Amino acid sequence: MKHLSIAATAAILAQNVAGQAMLRFACSQLVVDRVDPIVNPGMLYTPIFTRLWSTCTSCSFVEDLSNYWTAVMFFKNKEGQYQRVPQVGNGGPQGKLINNGGLDVYYIPSGKTTAFAKGFRMIAGDAGNTQDSAVDKSNICHRCWTSTNEDQFIGGAPCSGSDTVAIPKSPTCKMIRQTIIFPACWDGKNLDSVDHKTHVAYGTGGFGGASGGGNCPTSHPVKLPQVMFELMWNVTEFSDQGLWPSDGSDPFIYSMDLGGSAAHGDYVFGWKDDTLQRAMDQGCNLNHDCAGAGLHYQAPELYNACTIPQQAPEEVDGWLQGLPMGGSIVKV
Template identity: 70%
Template sequence: MQLTSLAAVALLARNAAAQNMLRFACSQLTVDRVDPIVNPGMLFTPHLHQIVGGNSFNITMDPETHDLAGQSTCTSCTFKEDKSNYWTAVMFFQHKNGSFHRVPQVGNGGPQGQLINDGGLDVYYIPSGRTTAFKKGFRMIAGNAANTDPSKVSKGNICHRCWTSTNDNNFVGGAPCSGSDTVEIPANPSCKMIRQTIIFPTCWDGKNLDSPDHQSHVAYSGVGATGGGACPSSHPVKLPQVMYELMWNVSTFSDKSQWPTTGNPFVYSMNIGGAAAHGDYVFGWEGNTLQKAMDSGCNLNRDCAAAGIHAQTPAEYNACKKPQMAREEVDGWLKALPMGSMAVKA
């Protein structure tokens, strides 16, 4: 069912206030072929990522020695106390001539109206009851970059939604990852934007800051953007629910005559579809500010004196950038996806 814009905004605003969730913009820090969680120390990793957050991000991010909060001099996210890093794969459009173009990202409005992003994504921290903030050195992954089977993905936690307008404030549909949302990337010329949602697990084993697969130390306790339910005994510690929202503006690629004759014209940078959508998270909030924010009911993207968190202006967080470490051209038309060999312009 499609709600009217005003009704949906009002409903979401009420829900946001009731949940006291943080919801804020993060602009692009860099678009780079690096991955310090899965491929630490490697330049030109198997696929391209877009990264936001603290500018101490690097190719190793050794959890024993790397202090994101202490070593970052700026963050591309709204709250200046949040030096965490958040990243995802990049969406590309494939032209029928075989060339590829990176799909631009824009902000996502919703209950707050427009969130201003220079690329990047929007981040949520959703509490449900008493939550324990992440510890220094904590990291995790949601999704599987090699998966090609949509049936292996929980549609309630990783999904895509077709937006028939380029107005991100014209909210459509219900809660994230519900209704007609799909695991696969929509391939419909009526879609002017595609919203990607990635919801992370909310339960932690209470011991390990990471695990060999970067997932076993955490567990889901339900589906959807609810903050999660009761945690299992194997993972008894309730975490704030982290959720990413990305708005891919596909409006310039809606001419179906330019699409390949077979297959989805939209793919992620692994050259596969929505079943491989994934997100990476490295915690980097200063001190105990995130714990205080959760305990104090801090809300949306506003200053919150009780937690000592301060919202930057868009000009401030948009200015936080980091040069590519794996130097290559990733914008404009490319002969092939940047996988293995360096990217080459078409």
């Protein structure tokens, strides 16, 4: 009965996420680069990240100039060589999103929701964490996607059911879906904090996961849109276990040379004017034009064309003799 209860709860969560009004849109890969303006501002050759911001926007909405960063996943073969795992767009109940690498971004409102203020930034997860037990699976998780079709929905709501903190290592995985859910409660005063975390908090109650953020504690009473990243890593070409490390070590790691426990995301607010607040108030949905909020969807060929050159030039594609993190950190 316990397993039936868990399955039923996951199904309810999936229906709630699919049915509620929220922004869900694609952001294409702007550049793969070893810079991290939040954790290591002004430095080059930090652990490699996918960066999604510039003076143009690589996202579906013209008005969104926010910064989105995530670590990059690599496959390690038995020879000790590395290759960056390709990314694909996501499907699911709300329809397929088209992006060139990158990720899918969600803004999920719940009740009275206050949009982020100019200059706001935060981090979800810990790039140096090595313990799966230190991570709340309802906030950061991975799912083994057993279908080669990203439109064929696998499992329940994000970070539920059999999802794991660790990166799955099974030859049955054709893709790995990574989910990063940010805190949705703010202290109402600080746009940032020393650790980029303590000015925000996760809510309590509710289902957790992608449910809008739960109830905010008195220390962080302001309800924010719940920001969620989803990334689809296509591991199909690496499913042959004959390629995997013979010592039993993990074949999939992030660019910090760590596993799923170190998965994390960076967020810097950058929406134009008050468009995000109006989008939350108007109940704008998915990646469609929303006249009441002044949101304008742009075609994939337009946002895919927004790219910038590397600030820390180096090879990041093809087979590499080591992770691209061996150079000294250089002060700009």
